[in-house]
Amino acid sequence: MSVEIALRAARVRYGPLEALHGLDLPVPAGTVTVLLGRNGAGRTTALRALAGTVRLSAGRVLWRGVDVTRLSPHERARRGLCFVPDLRAVYDGLTVAENLALSSPGPASPGPASPTPYPELVPLLSRTAGTLSGGERRMLALSRALAAPARVVLVDEPSLGLAPAVAARTYRLLAELAVRDGAAVVLAEQHVPDALPPGSLVHELRRGSLAWSGEPAELA
Template sequence: MSVEIALRAARVRYGPLEALHGLDLPVPAGTVTVLLGRNGSGRTTALRALAGTVRLSAGRVLWRGSDVTRLPAHERTRRGLCFVPDLEAVYATLTVAENLALAAPGGTARRSAALGGAGPRVVPPPPYPELVPLLDRPAGTLSGGERRMLALSRAFLAARAGVVLVDEPALGLAPPVAARTYRRLAALAVEGGAAVVLAEQRVPDGLPRGTLVHELRRGSLAFSGEPAELT
């Protein structure tokens, strides 16, 4: 089991507060990894540290053995990292179709077309059928669950993403939609070979065999193992 990306002795500070206390977190390729913990445990900060949206105060981020600690978030995205945060994960003033166009491969290059510039607008099929009738709606007018589906579409439209980070995938989703989402996230790892990392408050149902769980408490690792080993 090869390590795709990892935190090594990672520390993150928010002013006087230290959110991660020297965290070591290896994330293997082709596997679903669950970061478990309550609010304030450090699981969201760990995702952001991997994504490059927060800066380490100490430690390193290694991607396939290379030090990418100083690599900005947009460069990590270009290299094949997809991050879906829990909040502010869509462009509220753009339509659903425009958000999907930007999320698709080459979306940045097609930004002017997506926003009504010269050339045809290329809109990929929504990964969620529920979004089809909403294509012309501004994302800011959607319900919480609809916005979540739109945000998650980024993970499913990213071509050849080697690392997929999702903070609370089922937030605001109806149970059947959540179950479908976890199956698709599992397929990204098992069939696509991606390193999929989910930040959760509990271990979700339906994850594949070989799923790894790391429980965080107050910025430190409290447990590492398989879901069945949790008490």
């Protein structure tokens, strides 16, 4: 199992508070990795550190062994990293169709294929994203991760605002990115999702440090 991206002795500070305390976090390719923990445990900060949206006060980010700590978020995105935050993940002033077009890997192809893995959004293509419900906005944000080919996919709270059936479908789609496409998929969660694919990993964070690592079955 090869490591796609990793935090090495990563420290992140927000003013006087340190959110990550020398965290080592390897993320394998072709695997779903779950960052587990309560609010304030450091899950979101770990995702932001990998994405480059927060700066490390110490430590490194390695991508296939190459130090990318100083690369900006947009440079990491160009290299194949997709980050879906829990908030402000869509462009409110653009329509649903325009938001989807921004994440499209190429020109739209003619035909009956849906522009999104969520059929629920198709009747809303002409609506501006700012008028959507929380669940609809979440589906729109997740469409970006599911539509664009990426080597690293980071999603903070994937099921936020989703109905249970839609959340279950979302986890299946994210698992396919790892199993079928070989992406390194990292999910920040408060609870372990059901039906993770074989080989998935769980890292429990507490107060910015790694408290436990293992497979989902070991938590039962």
